[in-house]
């Protein structure tokens with residue numbers, strides 16, 4: 001069935017209320033898009049983070065009376081000044097999974113490839129991680145995931161234990177296992193992330209090497225040779241006491257999810273217990289790595 005898409009350009013302050021209004025007007029789904037395509041990070045579960053100038057996009061069934069719809073919206077005090085909108089007729093597609101068309105195999109570092117599970121593997125001799133992120137974050141297309149994957153690819157992980165703190169799709173933990181780690185532990189606050197990690201581990205035949213925990217259920221005395229955490233600068237700073245104790249003495253730490261402008265404050269939080277390497281950046285994101293004091 002074809003659909004009608006209504007795109008309303010607004011400010012981040014009004015986006016939530018407009019979203020509610022579109023739902024009230026019969027939209028079958030409402031999504032947000034950054035008008036200027038500035039980088040946004042995935043919101044935490046239960047949190048809707050909006051940004052800059054926002055497009056609120058409502059999807060309606062094809063037989064929706066668009067004139068009536070616009071009249072209804074224009075009557076709202078939210079559009080007291082102007083209603084900037086665009087209406088388009090869309091072909092039928094699986095909208096929730098449309099991004100899949102644009103997700104192609106990608107190489108990170110020298111050995112590692114992330115391959116969408118529904119596509120051909122370009123190099124069967126490479127270290128290939130077959131991935132479907134499901135509802136979780138982590139395909140490798142975001143610079144922060146890319147920075148972590150490149151770091152893992154450059155390490156000798158053979159026989160090592162790796163913790164992926166904020167595992168999302170499990171991409172980093174599974175990549176570490178495929179690169180030779182003997183065991184990995186994925187931790188997240190979102191049960192959907194643990195499910196996606198479980199599915200991806202199965203897809204890559206590493207289920208028996210991957211343990212998964214909700215952050216609130218982490219067992220005592222968990223310790224790893226390598227800890228990688230791609231979350232956000234704020235949580236990384238707050239979690240320092242919890243993340244620090246997971247790294248063995250002389251073990252390695254890799255942090256991302258940090259905007260370049262936030263790197264100093266994250267370095268400040270970790271430098272008491274780690275010898276930090278120079279910060280590496282990709283686009284406006286960065287990676288902080290270091291070695292724990294022995």
Ligand SMILES: C[S@@+](CC[C@H](N)C(=O)[O-])C[C@H]1O[C@@H](n2cnc3c(N)ncnc32)[C@H](O)[C@@H]1O
Pocket residue numbers: 042044045136137138139140144145148164165166167168169170171172187188189190193215230231235239257
């Ligand atoms: C940016 S995604 C990273 C996913 C994947 N590791 C990657 O590199 O693409 C951040 C993940 O951290 C999780 N997260 C956020 N805050 C967390 C916390 N305090 N403890 C554990 N996980 C957290 C989110 O649910 C999300 O899955």
